[in-house]
Amino acid sequence: MVIREIQQQTCDCCKTKGIIPHRRYKEKIFCTSCYYKWFKPDQCSTCGVTKRFYMGEYKHMCVDCMKKQPCTKCGQIGYKLGKISETGCLCKSCANHYRKKEICFECGKLAVLSKCGFADHNKRICAKCYSHYQNKVCPLCKRYRKLIATAHGQICQKCATLGFISCGLCGEVMPAGRGNKCVSCYYKEKVERKVNMILTNLKVISLRDLYLNWIEFYRKAQSNRKCFLKMDRIGKFVQECEVTWGCLPCYEELVSHFGPNRLRTVRLIKDWLIKNHLISIDDQAKAQSSMQKGIDNLLKSFECVPYYIQRYYDCLNTQAIKLRTIKLYLQPVVSIYRDFALSRQAIPKVSHIKSFLSKHPGQYANLSKFLSFLRQEGCSLNIHITKEFLMRSKLQGLMDSIHSCHSYASYLIVLRQAIKILGKQQIAVEDIRSLVKGVPTPLTYDFILKDICKIMISKGLNGASK
Numbered sequence: 001m002v003i004r005e006i007q008q009q010t011c012d013c014c015k016t017k018g019i020i021p022h023r024r025y026k027e028k029i030f031c032t033s034c035y036y037k038w039f040k041p042d043q044c045s046t047c048g049v050t051k052r053f054y055m056g057e058y059k060h061m062c063v064d065c066m067k068k069q070p071c072t073k074c075g076q077i078g079y080k081l082g083k084i085s086e087t088g089c090l091c092k093s094c095a096n097h098y099r100k101k102e103i104c105f106e107c108g109k110l111a112v113l114s115k116c117g118f119a120d121h122n123k124r125i126c127a128k129c130y131s132h133y134q135n136k137v138c139p140l141c142k143r144y145r146k147l148i149a150t151a152h153g154q155i156c157q158k159c160a161t162l163g164f165i166s167c168g169l170c171g172e173v174m175p176a177g178r179g180n181k182c183v184s185c186y187y188k189e190k191v192e193r194k195v196n197m198i199l200t201n202l203k204v205i206s207l208r209d210l211y212l213n214w215i216e217f218y219r220k221a222q223s224n225r226k227c228f229l230k231m232d233r234i235g236k237f238v239q240e241c242e243v244t245w246g247c248l249p250c251y252e253e254l255v256s257h258f259g260p261n262r263l264r265t266v267r268l269i270k271d272w273l274i275k276n277h278l279i280s281i282d283d284q285a286k287a288q289s290s291m292q293k294g295i296d297n298l299l300k301s302f303e304c305v306p307y308y309i310q311r312y313y314d315c316l317n318t319q320a321i322k323l324r325t326i327k328l329y330l331q332p333v334v335s336i337y338r339d340f341a342l343s344r345q346a347i348p349k350v351s352h353i354k355s356f357l358s359k360h361p362g363q364y365a366n367l368s369k370f371l372s373f374l375r376q377e378g379c380s381l382n383i384h385i386t387k388e389f390l391m392r393s394k395l396q397g398l399m400d401s402i403h404s405c406h407s408y409a410s411y412l413i414v415l416r417q418a419i420k421i422l423g424k425q426q427i428a429v430e431d432i433r434s435l436v437k438g439v440p441t442p443l444t445y446d447f448i449l450k451d452i453c454k455i456m457i458s459k460g461l462n463g464a465s466k
Contacts, residue, residue, distance in 0.1 A: 013038065025054055026084050073097070104129060141177025187224035191215070191231065198235040204242050210278075211238045214269055230268060237266045251279045255289040291323035298327070298334050306337050306344045312373050332356065332363040333370045347374065350383045357385065 010017045013034040022032040023039070030038065039052040046065040053060035066089045067081050073094035082095030090098065099112045105123035113124035118133040134146050138156040147154040155177075162176030167185055174182040181189070195215060202208045214234065219227045241248060244257060254263065263270055273279045299305050299313070312333065316326045336342070340352050353371075357364055364385060374381050 026086055138175075138177055140175040143177050145177070184224050187228045188219075191219065191224055191228050194228065194231055194235075198231075198239070201239055202242060204246060206247060207238050207242050210248060211235065214272055217272060218268065234266060234269050237269065248273075248278060251282050252285045254279070255282075255285050259293050260286055260290045261293070288323055291327055295323065295327050295330060298330055301334065301338065304344055306342065306346070308347060308374070308377070309333055309337065311377070312370060315373060328366050329369050332360070332367045335360075335363075347379050347381070350381065353383060354385075 009019065009021055009029055011019050011021075011031040011034055012028040013030055016031055019029075019031040021029045022035045023030045038055050040055055041050055042053045042060050043050050044053075044062040044065055045060050047062065049062055049064075051062050053062075063081065063084075066084065067079070068077075069089060070077050071079055071091040071094055072085070072088035073090055076091050079091035081089060082092035083090045083098060085098065096112050101110045102113050102124065103109070104111055104113060104126040105121070106125050106129040109126060111126035111128075113126055114130065115122065115124050116130050116133055119125065131144070135144050136147050136154065137144055138147060138159055139153065140155055140159045143156060145156040147156055148160055150160045152160075158177040159175050164173050165176045166172070167174050167178075167182040168180040169185040170182065172182050172184070178186075195212070198211065199208055202211065211234070215227060215231060218230065245253070249257075270279075274281055295313075299309070302309075309330070313326070313330060316329060321329075336348050336352055336356050337346075339356065340348070342348065342352070353367070357367070371381065371383065
């Protein structure tokens with residue numbers, strides 16, 4: 001048995017610390033001496049019974065008469081008293097909302113705590129952790145209840161006593177723990193209530209009929225439960241169509257307004273509309289909208305778009321260039337401005353561009369368009385990028401990758417990439433093994449540099465002896 005500790009607190013009247021509370025009244029604590037000092041015998045103003053009442057109040061009412069009044073939060077009558085607050089009495093359920101939240105001993109979350117006599121400790125825990133000691137999911141009715149041991153395993157009391165009964169609506173056999181309705185009838189009623197709520201916000205008859213037709217289709221194709229879980233999202237989609245267009249628009253307008261990513265969230269009704277020939281999909285419009293969304297996300301990464309990026313974007317739009325290509329051209333420029341935290345009016349320096357290309361040499365082709373644009377704008381940017389610089393940057397990146405390898409297999413993979421960069425597109429596994437035979441563990445930088453130099457010498461590249 002768990003022995004409960006009496007927590008010592010401070011009297012709110014005399015401020016004496018370490019006392020055992022004698023009376024709690026309207027969120028105040030009174031010690032024994034203060035209780036007899038402030039609570040004097042008097043008659044209840046309602047029933048006339050003589051009891052001790054707090055002298056700081058004009059109207060006296062006993063606890064029994066207070067309980068006959070409705071709960072000040074939920075309005076319940078005939079409840080079990082939980083707390084007497086400044087505004088009136090609270091039932092036991094509503095009183096928990098006013099209790100101080102603390103850290104649960106088991107889950108560590110902030111919640112209202114209480115002690116559990118079933119736990120193997122004397123710490124205070126939250127209601128969710130408390131329920132784990134008594135309740136579990138019944139394997140028959142799927143209700144979260146207290147289970148008992150039977151010949152069929154751990155099941156709830158209703159399923160153990162009554163077994164299987166007929167549904168009160170459809171007559172289907174179901175576990176008694178479900179109550180009066182089976183799962184299908186339960187969710188059928190919830191679907192009908194939700195439909196009525198959504199239809200009150202839809203004024204266009206065509207969209208109302210469209211939504212009802214989709215509900216009937218999905219209920220028959222899947223189940224009432226799945227329909228209830230998906231119908232709210234579809235209802236918001238139909239409502240937004242009504243507010244924006246007043247009818248069901250074409251696919252191009254849907255993609256332009258919602259975007260491909262958001263249309264994927266309502267894929268159920270989109271596929272149904274396409275199947276019933278209410279809309280026709282346009283792959284080109286879908287790809288264009290996706291690319292435009294990607295470009296907008298790049299520009300939105302700045303609080304204020306830099307001057308030369310905006311000018312560069314406007315210049316690309318005037319040319320006959322696909323949106324996919326425009327996105328590829330903007331990506332390295334946006335990365336340079338973000339990586340080096342350049343100001344809105346700043347022009348990237350040669351050091352910025354070379355530093356970026358040393359880490360991302362594959363972006364040179366996309367970046368060259370921006371360099372030509374800067375020269376047309378009259379910016380004095382003297383930069384000359386050679387193939388040797390790009391080749392050395394790629395090799396340096398691979399050498400850094402090899403240096404971080406911790407296994408023989410990963411070393412072989414990165415070394416194969418280095419050989420492909422140097423021009424040899426196909427190489428046998430035996431050649432790689434002979435090249436890296438005797439690789440030490442862990443891999444050392446000298447060994448890797450030796451292998452790279454060996455490859456460079458065999459290809460006749462400059463700088464291999466450095």
